[in-house]
Amino acid sequence: MRVGIPKALLYHEHGAQWERFLAGLGVETVTSAPTNRETLDAGVRAAVDEACLPVKVYLGHCMMLLREVKTLFIPRVVSTAAGAYHCPKLIGLPDVVRACCPGAQVIAPTVNVSRGFAGVTRAALATGAAFGRKPLTTWRAWTVAVQATGQPRPALPPGNGLTLGLLGHSYMRHDRQVSLDVAAKLQGLGVRLVEAGMLSPACITGGASRQGKPTFWVLEREVIGAGYHLIHGGEPRVDGLVHLTSFGCGPDSLVAEMVEREARRSRVPFLLLTFDEHTGEAGLTTRLEAFVDLVRWRKRRCE
Amino acid sequence: MRVTFPRMGHIHLPMRAIMERLGAEVIVPPPITGHTIALGARHSPEFACFPLKLNLGNFLEAAALGADTAIMGGGIGPCRFGYYAEVERRILADLGVDLTMVVLEPPRGHLKQLLGELKRVAPRHSFRDIWEALHLGLSMFSAIDALEEASLMARPVERSRGDTTRALAGALERLGQATTAKQVRKATLEGLEELRGIERDVGASPPLRVGLVGEIYMVTEPAANQYLERQLGELGVEVVRGVAVGQWIRENIIMDVLRLRRGDRVKQAAKPYLGHPVGGEGLESVGRSVLFAADGLDGVIQVGPLTCMPEIVAQSILPRVSADTGLPIITLYFDEHSAEAGVATRLEAFVDLLRQRRRELLAVGGE
Numbered sequence: 059m060r061v062g063i064p065k066a067l068l069y070h071e072h073g074a075q076w077e078r079f080l081a082g083l084g085v086e087t088v089t090s091a092p093t094n095r096e097t098l099d100a101g102v103r104a105a106v107d108e109a110c111l112p113v114k115v116y117l118g119h120c121m122m123l124l125r126e127v128k129t130l131f132i133p134r135v136v137s138t139a140a141g142a143y144h145c146p147k148l149i150g151l152p153d154v155v156r157a158c159c160p161g162a163q164v165i166a167p168t169v170n171v172s173r174g175f176a177g178v179t180r181a182a183l184a185t186g187a188a189f190g191r192k193p194l195t196t197w198r199a200w201t202v203a204v205q206a207t208g209q210p211r212p213a214l215p216p217g218n219g220l221t222l223g224l225l226g227h228s229y230m231r232h233d234r235q236v237s238l239d240v241a242a243k244l245q246g247l248g249v250r251l252v253e254a255g256m257l258s259p260a261c262i263t264g265g266a267s268r269q270g271k272p273t274f275w276v277l278e279r280e281v282i283g284a285g286y287h288l289i290h291g292g293e294p295r296v297d298g299l300v301h302l303t304s305f306g307c308g309p310d311s312l313v314a315e316m317v318e319r320e321a322r323r324s325r326v327p328f329l330l331l332t333f334d335e336h337t338g339e340a341g342l343t344t345r346l347e348a349f350v351d352l353v354r355w356r357k358r359r360c361e
Numbered sequence: 362m363r364v365t366f367p368r369m370g371h372i373h374l375p376m377r378a379i380m381e382r383l384g385a386e387v388i389v390p391p392p393i394t395g396h397t398i399a400l401g402a403r404h405s406p407e408f409a410c411f412p413l414k415l416n417l418g419n420f421l422e423a424a425a426l427g428a429d430t431a432i433m434g435g436g437i438g439p440c441r442f443g444y445y446a447e448v449e450r451r452i453l454a455d456l457g458v459d460l461t462m463v464v465l466e467p468p469r470g471h472l473k474q475l476l477g478e479l480k481r482v483a484p485r486h487s488f489r490d491i492w493e494a495l496h497l498g499l500s501m502f503s504a505i506d507a508l509e510e511a512s513l514m515a516r517p518v519e520r521s522r523g524d525t526t527r528a529l530a531g532a533l534e535r536l537g538q539a540t541t542a543k544q545v546r547k548a549t550l551e552g553l554e555e556l557r558g559i560e561r562d563v564g565a566s567p568p569l570r571v572g573l574v575g576e577i578y579m580v581t582e583p584a585a586n587q588y589l590e591r592q593l594g595e596l597g598v599e600v601v602r603g604v605a606v607g608q609w610i611r612e613n614i615i616m617d618v619l620r621l622r623r624g625d626r627v628k629q630a631a632k633p634y635l636g637h638p639v640g641g642e643g644l645e646s647v648g649r650s651v652l653f654a655a656d657g658l659d660g661v662i663q664v665g666p667l668t669c670m671p672e673i674v675a676q677s678i679l680p681r682v683s684a685d686t687g688l689p690i691i692t693l694y695f696d697e698h699s700a701e702a703g704v705a706t707r708l709e710a711f712v713d714l715l716r717q718r719r720r721e722l723l724a725v726g727g728e
Contacts, residue, residue: 105677106673106676106677108667108668108673108676108694109673109677110673134636134637136637141437142438143437143438143439143640144439145439145670146439146440146639146640146641146643146670146671146673146674147670147673147674149439149637149638149639149640149674150635150637150639150643150671150674150677150678152636153634153635153636153637153674153677153678154674154677154678156681157634157677157678157680157681158677166636168637269447270447270450271435271444271446271447271464273444274437274438274439274443274444275438275439305408306408306668307408308410308441308668308669308670309441310408311406311407311408311409311410311441311668312406312409312413312441312444312445312448314406315406315409315448316447316448316451319451319455
């Protein structure tokens with residue numbers, strides 16, 4: 059049996075781990091190709107209109123995989139941090155796929171650490187059991203996968219040009235189709251980008267501690283922590299912020315507002331980019347060039 | 362301290378009763394109008410869900426009338442509601458509006474914490490006073506549910522359009538004047554008697570029965586849902602609520618505080634379609650639709666604010682429920698751009714479809 063892994067949503071956070079783990083269990087997997095126009099179209103057709111873009115993209119990946127496999131690996135990731143949850147779309151993802159992609163068989167172990175870290179181990183063991191593996195085999199495969207895929211923090215490339223913080227969920231920033239390659243475009247304009255992954259957990263927690271009530275969404279803790287840290291002059295220093303979000307994103311609708319207001323209060327240039335399936339590249343390029351020009355001009359004036 | 366709170370259906374009646382019982386001066390936010398909606402939307406994040414915009418409209422209008430404190434509910438997610446107070450506080454601060462937010466986080470077995478927050482608003486009162494005030498409020502919440510439910514059964518068969526709406530308004534006003542649990546009981550019984558005694562249209566066929574599920578604020582606040590229940594009633598439809606405030610309070614707060622396990626009939630019904638709660642009323646929307654199908658209702662309407670995450674999850678899944686049970690289900694999302702005419706058209710079409718379906722089912726049954 060071949061199992062499909064959609065290259066979307068939390069794949070961008072945990073995908074390498076999942077692939078490694080399933081390989082360690084002796085399961086043959088196939089990961090979908092990076093998002094392209096066809097993926098997007100298939101997803102838009104499968105989803106309800108009101109679904110956010112990342113969910114549409116995910117369904118697109120599922121539809122593409124279902125051309126060659128019947129079974130999909132879709133963990134139900136409820137929570138990966140104590141006291142915090144993922145967004146409802148992620149929690150309900152396996153059920154949404156079952157409803158919107160007829161014929162799909164879904165393996166969906168529940169990952170819930172909101173009341174203790176054993177939730178991850180339990181999910182791993184449930185996955186092994188679903189494939190008929192013994193608990194010890196499963197546990198070994200999981201441990202290997204976690205160790206093998208631990209990544210060192212990426213570093214900011216050297217240089218002294220314009221530096222901008224790039225905020226947003228990883229499935230926006232790292233999906234070159236969905237984000238219309240914003241990161242590469244900015245780099246092409248001579249900009250160095252600081253992303254949340256480059257900051258230490260201490261910096262992110264420090265930034266987040268400036269909140270009144272902490273957000274209870276796992277991914278937003280990183281956005282707000284990194285955002286506030288950079289806004290208040292944390293290292294590495296940035297000249298402005300670019301926030302990537304998608305049309306219809308619930309948590310971002312509130313969190314992006316909070317980050318923008320904080321940036322405005324501290325007089326840090328801030329650009330919010332909202333993507334949906336109709337976003338055109340020309341308009342995006344214009345906005346990026348205008349923002350970079352303004353921030354450069356402002357920097358020169360202040361020096 | 363001049364206290365206000367958000368408007369949602371008729372919760373302002375028990376809220377005012379509780380606060381006044383605790384000696385606070387209460388500024389009830391004016392009923393929601395187009396002005397409230399525009400005001401709230403202007404100062405809210407564009408893609409925030411509708412209830413936040415309405416909350417803000419209420420707070421701004423109440424502040425203009427002299428309120429200096431706002432009581433707001435809290436939450437732990439994953440629905441956005443738990444983060445509303447934080448965002449609203451920030452917006453009000455940036456606007457220079459002097460309104461202190463008192464946030465009531467869910468008790469979660471921490472009743473003392475909730476009472477502590479209430480004591481901030483009513484420092485001169487003992488815990489016993491607060492308990493009695495809450496008891497009065499709770500009895501009012503239940504009374505409102507009962508009166509509104511009676512109106513939903515009366516309206517589709519009323520002989521003169523508007524009789525039920527007028528009777529309900531009168532009953533609720535009398536209820537609002539009650540200051541003891543005994544007076545609440547009296548007002549409720551009188552109101553129920555009046556609603557049940559409304560002159561019926563003798564020739565009317567048994568009304569269609571349509572279940573209402575979805576996000577609780579949008580189901581409860583008529584100004585937010587284009588007076589959906591009234592429109593349906595006037596189309597001759599009996600609305601059966603899948604979610605109601607009094608019921609919600611009983612199931613989520615009281616049971617929680619008493620650490621009682623609530624029945625998971627709804628969760629079991631949803632299980633084949635949605636295997637985990639997703640926040641808000643997402644799971645309820647699916648589960649109650651399944652139960653409504655089993656109960657033989659004619660249709661279900663799912664209601665929510667535009668972009669509501671739990672309801673979008675439910676919406677993605679409800680077509681499967683509909684296909685499996687044969688129950689017609691439609692979804693209506695509302696925001697500040699919604700208009701009564703558009704909703705009226707969709708409702709008329711849906712009701713026509715349900716009547717046609719019922720005729721066909723009866724014809725088949727008769728053979």
